[in-house]
Structure formats: structure tokens, C-alpha cells
Amino acid sequence: MHRRVAVTGLGIISAIGNNVSSFWESLSQGRPGIREMELVDRSQFRFQMGAEVPNYDPLEWFEGRETELLDRFAQFALIATREAVGQAAIQWTPELRARTAIVTGTSAGGQKSADDGFYEFYYKRNKRVNPLSVPRIMANAGASQISMRYGITGPAWTVSTACSSSNHAIGQAFWMVRSGAADCAIAGGSEAVFHFGFLKTWEAMRVVSTDTCRPFSRDRKGLILGEGGAMLVLEPLESARARGATVLAELAGFGMSADAHHITQPSVEGAAAAMRCALADADSNGEEIGYINAHGTGTAANDPAETKAIRSVFGPHAERLAVSSTKSMHGHTLGAAGAIESVATILALRNGVLPPTANYTTPDPECDLDVVPNVARETRVSAALSNSFAFGGLNAVLVFRSVNG
């Protein structure tokens, strides 16, 4: 069995929108959500900017008592799921609940809750930590909460591969639906990065920009961290059409690779291999790809390596495709990046508008692709890639096809 797979629901919460329509409005207007951080004491950091979800109040989304069990990252997973499942308008039956998979990605999981708890213990010398710490901190909290909320009893698990986490999650869910191992899947990821200990570890890596995030621009100074979550609902294309669901895009291919190279430096060959695997999985020669939502972190190392990898995979066709990094607007959301960027990619296919690379100032000869600088472009493309390349050299790439017309 080899079924075509449809995306029938999207949900998102991010620095540039608390739902799919506001997210798209920001993306299509090239409006970044990068601002001075407000969730931490900025005077303690070398960098000042972040892509926080602005004015986030959990009580607008959850009952007070519910929030006691939910770390911020799990809240984001549930908020995105609510929108995605609502859009897909799934008619739940006990049979479908048992045949639905949940695969979530996160890099840090509930580390904010761990940070808060250990602060009480180590610094304030309190003898105890909150008894709900374990269920808050566990990386699978998002997947577990989704399963309980919707009564979904099929396969559910969590993937943690740093910045590739949610592409790996979506890809595995895709393969399950395609093979017939599941009849529906909720897949994506979430991340909450703005807490003291975790931000300090990123500061120490010296990859966070003291300016803003300027992917592919010669004056780029690094990445900007962001938070949020995004989820996709996947189901077989044929049955989605049969039940009258709106098919937003086809998820057509998934490819993975490991660099086996260096724990933080990217490898051109590893990134290229993942893109080639994804194209092969989609039965595509690459000529149909008109847009790539790049990993595009805005670090010195990533952007030239990704440019070389795209050139190596696409050859002369690299001149004919557009490449943008929406991280310039919603920040690098680590384990949520693949999911948030999948939403961006699907909306680009569906709306015939390619979101830009914001904050771009100066061409870099080492990043000489068409990076859609600053202004969105009306272009209808029939297929697109979404790239994720993680620290640790673990790469995951998705291929989406338009179903318009």
C-alpha cells in the first residue's frame, strides 16, 4: 500500500501570529516579530533580541487549573493542535481515534519548568520542587496532552533532534499514513526557549545575533531565537477528498541524513543528501520545485553551506527557484522550526505568494541564490521543499506539492 497524503489542517502560534491567518498576514507583508526580549532580564545577556509570542496569556487559552500541568512548550503544542484539528473538521469515531498517530518534535521540552524548579532548590535553598515537575518537564508532554484531549489512542511519540525535531516528526507521521500504518496523524512541534538557563547556553555558543536575524545577507551576525508551535493534520488524500475535506497541500516526500562530520559545523554533503532523499521519496527529479523554505539560520556557517548544498542538488535549476528564510521573521524556534516552516511553505503554495527573507541588506557572494529579499513575491509554484538541519548533523527535508486546480 502506498497512499498519497493530504494536509487537511494547520495550526500555529508564533511571534508573528497566534493563528494561521495572522501568521500569513505577517509573512506575506515581510513583517518580523523580532523584538527586545521581555520574558527575561535583558541586562544579563550579550544579545537583546528574541522572537517571543507577544502578550501571551495562558488563561486566554486554558483553564487556570490546566495550566498547572502544562509547561509553556506543551501549551503551544495544544494551541496549535486545536486550530489544526478544527480546520480539518475531523469526525472522530472510536475506530479513527485508534488509527490516528501523534508525533511531536521538541528540542528542549519542558526545560523552563526544570529551570524554575532547580532555581528554587539550588539558589533559594528550598528543600522541595513542585510535584508536577516531571509531567511538566517530560519532552513527550505535548504528545501525551494531545492524546488525552482528543481521546486519540493510536501510536504517539516524541522526536528530539534539535533543530530538525519537527521535520523528523512530520516525516515519520507522513510515512505512517502513506504506508497504511495510520489513517490520520497530528504532527508538528513546539518550543519555549525564553528562560534564563536555556538562553545562557545559547549565549555561550556565540551563535545568537547581537543585531537581528539577516539570513543570506553579508552582514548577518547569527540567529535569533524564537518560540511557538505548529501542527499539521495528515490523512490519505483519497479519503480526505471523499469526506469533503479541504486539501491544503500534498505532503509528497521526506528525506533524512546524518552528516557524520562535526557536532556543530554544517556539512554540504549531509544537507544535500537529505534533499536528494526527500526528492527521491517524492518521485521527483527536482525540476518541479519552485520554492525552498531554507533552514537559513543567519549564522556565518549555515547559509553558505546551505547555498552550496542547494546548488549541488539542483544544478542549473538552482537559478530558477526561489529560496527564503522565514526565520528572519518568526525566529529560530529550534524543535518547532520544521513545523512552523511547513505551515509557511504550505501557505506559500496555496496562496501563490512566496514569503521573503526579511532584514536583508547586502548580497553575499557565498549565498548567491534568489533569496526573495524583504518583499514577498507573487509566484505560483507547483512544489516546494522545507529544510531543517540540526546541530549534531541530523538533517530532515520535506517535499510539499500544490493541489490547486
Add this chain to the structure above:
Amino acid sequence: MPQEITERVIKVMATILHRDAASITPESTFEELGLDSLDGIHVAFGLESEFDVDIPDEELPKLKSVADIVKGIQELLARKGAA
């Protein structure tokens, strides 16, 4: 003073890189020592603790040798003394 700084720099590098201090000289370059960017930030972290200074992100990629580090630390210490 530079002599003392050089010795302290080499000691920090030897500890972090797990190598014999005698194998690191004031003339050693990062390339000769086989250091990559991750080693670079690790060494900078050790130096910041040792000398109680902050090495700015944009200065780090400019450092290519032990002599560069010693010069940079001298400047940071002078700035700190003047402040």
C-alpha cells in the same frame, strides 16, 4: 606582565584542550593546534573565567593564535583597569 599572561593563557588552553602545556608555545597558531570554532568558544570561556573579562562575539573570529589571545587579553585588562 605579558609573560605572566602568556603562561596563564597556555595553562587555560592546555586544561581545556587536554594537552601538555609544553606543546603550546606563544607562537602556536590555532591551525597548528588543530582547533575548530567550537574549541575556540570553549577556550574563550576558560579565558573569560581566568581573567574575569568578557570577550565580545565579534572579536572571537579574529583570534588565530596564542599571541593574538595574549594581545587581546592585555587590551581587555587595560580597558578594565581604566574603567
